[in-house]
Amino acid sequence: MNKYLVIGNPIDHSLSPRLHNYWFKENNIKAVYEKKQIKELDIEGIISDIRNGKIKGINVTVPFKKSVIPFLDKIEIPEKTQSVNTIYTEKNNLTDTNKIIGRNTDILGFKYSLEHIKYSIKGKKIFILGAGGVTPSIIYALEEMEPSVIMLSNRTKEKAKNLIKLFPQIELVEWGEIRNFDMIINTTSLGLKENDKLPIDYGQIGSGKFFYDVIYNPKKTNFLLEAEKRGHQIENGKMMFVFQAQEAFRLFTIDLLNVQSGLLPSINKKVLQLLDND
Ligand code: ATR
Numbered sequence: 001m002n003k004y005l006v007i008g009n010p011i012d013h014s015l016s017p018r019l020h021n022y023w024f025k026e027n028n029i030k031a032v033y034e035k036k037q038i039k040e041l042d043i044e045g046i047i048s049d050i051r052n053g054k055i056k057g058i059n060v061t062v063p064f065k066k067s068v069i070p071f072l073d074k075i076e077i078p079e080k081t082q083s084v085n086t087i088y089t090e091k092n093n094l095t096d097t098n099k100i101i102g103r104n105t106d107i108l109g110f111k112y113s114l115e116h117i118k119y120s121i122k123g124k125k126i127f128i129l130g131a132g133g134v135t136p137s138i139i140y141a142l143e144e145m146e147p148s149v150i151m152l153s154n155r156t157k158e159k160a161k162n163l164i165k166l167f168p169q170i171e172l173v174e175w176g177e178i179r180n181f182d183m184i185i186n187t188t189s190l191g192l193k194e195n196d197k198l199p200i201d202y203g204q205i206g207s208g209k210f211f212y213d214v215i216y217n218p219k220k221t222n223f224l225l226e227a228e229k230r231g232h233q234i235e236n237g238k239m240m241f242v243f244q245a246q247e248a249f250r251l252f253t254i255d256l257l258n259v260q261s262g263l264l265p266s267i268n269k270k271v272l273q274l275l276d277n278d
Helices: 016-026 039-050 106-116 135-144 159-168 222-227 238-257 269-274
Strands: 003-006 033-035 057-060 075-077 086-092 097-103 125-129 149-153 183-187 212-215 233-235
Touching: 003 016, 003 039, 016 033, 016 238, 016 269, 039 057, 039 086, 039 097, 039 106, 057 238, 097 238, 106 135, 106 238, 125 135, 135 149, 135 159, 149 159, 212 222, 222 233, 238 269
Parallel strands: 003 033, 003 057, 075 097, 125 149, 125 183, 183 212, 212 233
Antiparallel strands: 057 086, 086 097
């Protein structure tokens, strides 16, 4: 049986197996997708399991999206993002060997999540909170959509500064300070726990803004609840998650089904419901 994995730490919360197993079944593909909590030291062994065929493909989540990179044969990601979330194989029919490729489908996932709700970034003022693992992918996607300005604030200023070295057009904002924006994006992990609160003075923010949280579980973080109460538009990270998974599935099935562009699985009501019931 062909086996796929999502690796991370922690990994319990991951809904990737639910989605991918549904898609395998829906398309009559004999494969199984599991989750595995790993340590940094396990990465090398897991990648060699791809080489020896025990595993066909992998999704990577926090905190290993960067540390898997040295073990891959080829990375096809924007270098600035330093983030691989999908690892799959590509067969060379001439030499009959497999290459292990790393891709970043978070970028596309974020972009498609905005297209899905028809929100246009062009000319908008964007304010990003956080400078963690997923943040560079979001910045990369945003820059392609031509905002007028991107501002960024992170509790640890040094990390924000390091990110701005890679994306020099970003404006650094002090943690706790709020600038005028059209769209604010929470890329921190604050909100995963019920009592988590970001330092935002909502009274200081005008009306009609767009609040986007990368977190999708809980469905509405305090960040989104507070914004919704004040009539702002809100969006959680669910569609970003679904679209990144859809693209990963497509990449997985190129080799698995031996079809040139892989199989793009459907995103329908049933798929979305899979992520709702716990
Ligand atoms: P990593 O930083 O290892 O990539 P991450 O989960 O991808 O981990 O990112 C965590 C993000 O959430 C960071 O921006 C982090 O801020 P710091 O750089 O200051 O650590 C932010 N974060 C996590 N807990 C936070 C808290 N209690 N207050 C403010 N920001 C927090």
